[in-house]
Amino acid sequence: AGHIIHQYLGAGVDTTIAAIGNIVALFGRHPEQFKLVREKPELVPAAFAEVLRYWAPVHIWGRKATRDVEIEGVVIPAGAQVGILFGAGNRDPRHYENPDSFDVLRNPVDHLSFGYGPHGCAGQGLAKLEAHAIIEALARRVESLTLGDEVREPSNITRSIERLEVVKVSAA
Known part of the structure; x- marks a missing residue:
């Protein structure tokens, strides 16, 4: 059980921190979307799903092909290392209309940020509880967020904010 808990915590800390920072940054950048959530609290789950779709906390995850697979005319041979680009998949215009717009009404429950199937995030239930x-x-408690300087955490794996200045928070 100790190994399972270690993996659960190890995988969930950085991604949760990244997602929380992304929530604040996106609501600050898109006050009209934050206003929708304030007016309709039932949008909270959809808003979090949209945060994960729009700015996936994890950029890439590796897998190894166990058999030859053809994807859109390209064969990935068995044994090949494959990089799963969550953010790119979440912005696929073949799947999402206006994929580069942040829209809390979208409710993209099929985003890829938690992985999928047997490789799905074991901690996604906890992540949803925390983010919600x-x-x-x-x-x-907050009417609006005004953002100042933002410094991204340099990382090949996570999309995270090292520092985000919130200049003004208007209390509700």
């Missing part, structure tokens, strides 16, 4: 609580608290 944060979004709900922001929506109840």
